[in-house]
Each structure stands twice: as C-alpha cells, then as structure tokens.
Amino acid sequence: MAGAVERGGAMIVRMSPAADDRQREQIVHLLRERGYDVLALAGGGQPVIGLNGKPIEEDLPAWLSRQPGVEQVVKPGPAYTLAAREVRPAGTVVRVGQVTFGAGDPVVIAGPCAVEDRDQLLRTAEAVRQAGASMLRGGAFKPRTSPYSFQGLGEIGLELLAEAREATGLPVVTEVLDTEQVEVVAHYADMLQIGSRNMMNFALLRRVAATGKPVLLKRGFAATVDEWLLSAEYLLAGGNDQVVLCERGVRGFDTATRFTLDLNAVPLVRQLSHLPVIVDPSHGTGRRELVPPMSLAAIAAGAHGLIIEVHPEPERALVDGRQTITPETLADLVRRVRALTAVTADVLTGI
Ligand code: PEP
Ligand code: MN
Numbered sequence: 001m002a003g004a005v006e007r008g009g010a011m012i013v014r015m016s017p018a019a020d021d022r023q024r025e026q027i028v029h030l031l032r033e034r035g036y037d038v039l040a041l042a043g044g045g046q047p048v049i050g051l052n053g054k055p056i057e058e059d060l061p062a063w064l065s066r067q068p069g070v071e072q073v074v075k076p077g078p079a080y081t082l083a084a085r086e087v088r089p090a091g092t093v094v095r096v097g098q099v100t101f102g103a104g105d106p107v108v109i110a111g112p113c114a115v116e117d118r119d120q121l122l123r124t125a126e127a128v129r130q131a132g133a134s135m136l137r138g139g140a141f142k143p144r145t146s147p148y149s150f151q152g153l154g155e156i157g158l159e160l161l162a163e164a165r166e167a168t169g170l171p172v173v174t175e176v177l178d179t180e181q182v183e184v185v186a187h188y189a190d191m192l193q194i195g196s197r198n199m200m201n202f203a204l205l206r207r208v209a210a211t212g213k214p215v216l217l218k219r220g221f222a223a224t225v226d227e228w229l230l231s232a233e234y235l236l237a238g239g240n241d242q243v244v245l246c247e248r249g250v251r252g253f254d255t256a257t258r259f260t261l262d263l264n265a266v267p268l269v270r271q272l273s274h275l276p277v278i279v280d281p282s283h284g285t286g287r288r289e290l291v292p293p294m295s296l297a298a299i300a301a302g303a304h305g306l307i308i309e310v311h312p313e314p315e316r317a318l319v320d321g322r323q324t325i326t327p328e329t330l331a332d333l334v335r336r337v338r339a340l341t342a343v344t345a346d347v348l349t350g351i
Pocket of ligand 1: 113139143175194195196197218248280283
C-alpha cells in the first residue's frame with residue numbers, strides 16, 4: 001500500500017498525565033476519522049490507546065505527537081503491543097478483592113489441585129488462611145491428560161469454592177477450561193485461571209476477557225515468552241487489563257522433575273511487560289520437597305506472588321499429591337517468604 005509502513009498492526013498513543021478526557025476523546029475521534037480501529041484501554045496508569053486493523057501510515061506517529069495531550073507515540077514491538085512495558089512503565093496493579101498483585105508484598109495463593117469434597121475443601125481453605133495465604137485456589141473443572149482420570153466436580157466444585165470464600169474471606173481463583181463454562185465460572189470465581197494447556201485457546205481468551213474479571217494466565221508448557229505475552233495481548237485487546245501472568249514450568253529433556261521451572265522468565269517478563277508475574281512451583285517441579293526452595297528462588301527473582309498446591313493429606317489427594325505440601329509446610333514457607341521479602345524489597349529495586 002502506497003504511503004504505508006509495510007508492517008501492519010498496532011501502536012500506542014500515551015497521553016500525558018495532565019491530558020483531560022476531552023483531549024483523549026479527540027484523539028480517538030481523529031483516529032477513527034482516518035479509518036483506524038481504536039482500543040481505549042481503561043484502568044490504572046495513564047490512558048492508553050491501541051490501534052489496529054490496518055497498516056500504520058508513515059506520517060501518523062509524527063502527526064499524532066503534535067496533537068494536544070499526547071505525550072508519546074510508542075512504536076509497535078515485534079509482536080505484542082498492549083502488553084509491552086512501555087504502555088505502563090510503572091507496572092499494572094491487578095486487584096482481586098483486597099488482594100493486590102504488582103504492589104506491596106508478594107501474594108500467596110494456596111489450596112488443593114482439585115476440589116474433592118466439602119470437608120476437604122473447607123479444611124484446606126481454613127488451614128491455608130491460618131498459614132498466611134491470601135487467596136484460595138482449587139480446580140472444579142480439571143484438564144486431565146487421561147479422559148479416565150478424575151475430571152473435577154464441575155459446578156458443585158464451584159459452589160463449594162464459593163462456600164469456602166464465605167467461610168474464610170479468601171478470594172477464589174479457579175480454572176475455566178472451555179468457552180461454554182465461562183459464564184458459570186465467572187459467576188462463582190473472583191479470578192479466572194487459564195491453564196497451561198489452554199494458553200493458546202484464543203476463543204477462550206476472548207470470552208474470558210469479556211467477563212471483565214481478573215485473569216490468571218498460565219504459561220503454556222511449550223510456549224515461548226513471546227507467545228505467552230501474545231496470549232496476554234488477546235486479553236488486553238479484549239479490553240481487560242486485569243491480567244496476572246503465571247510461570248509454571250516448561251518441558252525440557254530432563255524427566256527428573258515434572259517440568260523445568262523457568263525462572264529466567266520472571267525478570268524477563270518484568271522487563272518486557274507491565275503485567276504482574278507469579279510462579280507455580282508445584283507444577284513447575286512436580287516434587288513437594290522442591291516447592292519451598294523454588295518458591296524462595298521465585299521471590300528472589302522478582303515474582304509478585306506464588307500459587308501453591310496444599311492438601312491436609314497430600315498422599316490421599318486425588319490429583320497431584322506428589323507435588324502437594326501440607327498446611328504446616330505452607331505456614332513455614334510463608335514465614336520464610338516474608339523474611340526474604342523484607343530483604344528483597346530493597347535489593348530488587350530497579351531490577
Ligand atoms: C492447575 O493449576 O490446576 C493446573 C492444571 O495447572 P497447569 O495448567 O499449569 O498445568
Ligand atoms: Mn495440579
């Protein structure tokens with residue numbers, strides 16, 4: 001196309017902190033007049049506008065920079081745009097009830113791999129609360145490698161999670177496997193988890209974005225960091241910026257551990273993206289004795305939190321018992337995380 005930059009895609013117009021709503025609306029209006037699709041992203045930090053749908057005309061960045069209220073026009077990254085750190089240099093804070101990811105102390109999410117029954121869930125929920133966790137996890141719909149394995153309690157599991165939230169005050173995160181389940185899971189959960197096996201289920205990402213609920217986006221176990229951030233881009237482009245990334249291990253050549261926890265990814269995505277990132281040392285290692293040391297390593301690498309599988313009797317857990325710790329181990333781990341955070345908070349500044 002004549003007069004157009006070859007690469008199509010998106011760009012970001014960063015408004016100055018002093019810009020008012022009228023100036024922002026004027027930019028949206030001018031861009032639409034020139035035939036661009038405009039995404040006006042709401043939420044904390046400065047207002048941001050992402051464009052896509054047609055190649056960016058050559059004169060556009062300079063023209064936009066001259067408009068009142070515009071601070072900077074950011075060129076598209078190689079792949080993701082709205083997920084790029086430049087969009088919100090100070091970082092995004094994701095809120096789930098009283099819990100904040102990306103500000104303050106690391107968040108500890110804990111609970112069973114799967115909701116098994118009422119007694120198991122309520123006992124575990126109370127125990128993880130007492131151990132110092134600030135959110136409850138638990139799968140109601142389970143993505144199992146074998147169709148003959150326990151698939152989860154489904155909606156009954158969701159009801160039990162809601163009851164556990166009532167009893168403990170802990171917000172709940174649970175996985176949504178399928179576009180057809182989005183509505184019911186969003187009805188019960190405080191945060192929706194996209195599992196590793198679904199990271200590239202783009203229809204699911206779009207539907208989950210549309211709920212407006214906070215999202216925990218796990219990294220596909222064979223996904224590159226760029227692919228992971230592009231999946232986050234689907235959520236952001238869908239108008240939902242309440243996204244927390246979760247590193248949960250990738251598949252390598254070594255079968256000594258279930259997966260290889262890629263802690264490189266933590267400081268890397270903190271540099272590349274404004275989204276908070278947490279770590280799952282349970283799936284990342286597959287061995288309960290590795291969960292405490294790798295949790296501490298994750299915090300030292302700059303993780304904004306942890307998600308940990310806990311069961312009162314790990315040997316009896318229906319799913320993932322080998323990587324599950326007891327509430328007592330969790331309590332000890334939370335104490336260590338707090339002690340480490342007291343040191344890393346200063347040491348990690350600027351990294
Ligand atoms: C889980 O957290 O319950 C889970 C299934 O994890 P992943 O999608 O990372 O395998
Ligand atoms: Mn599990």
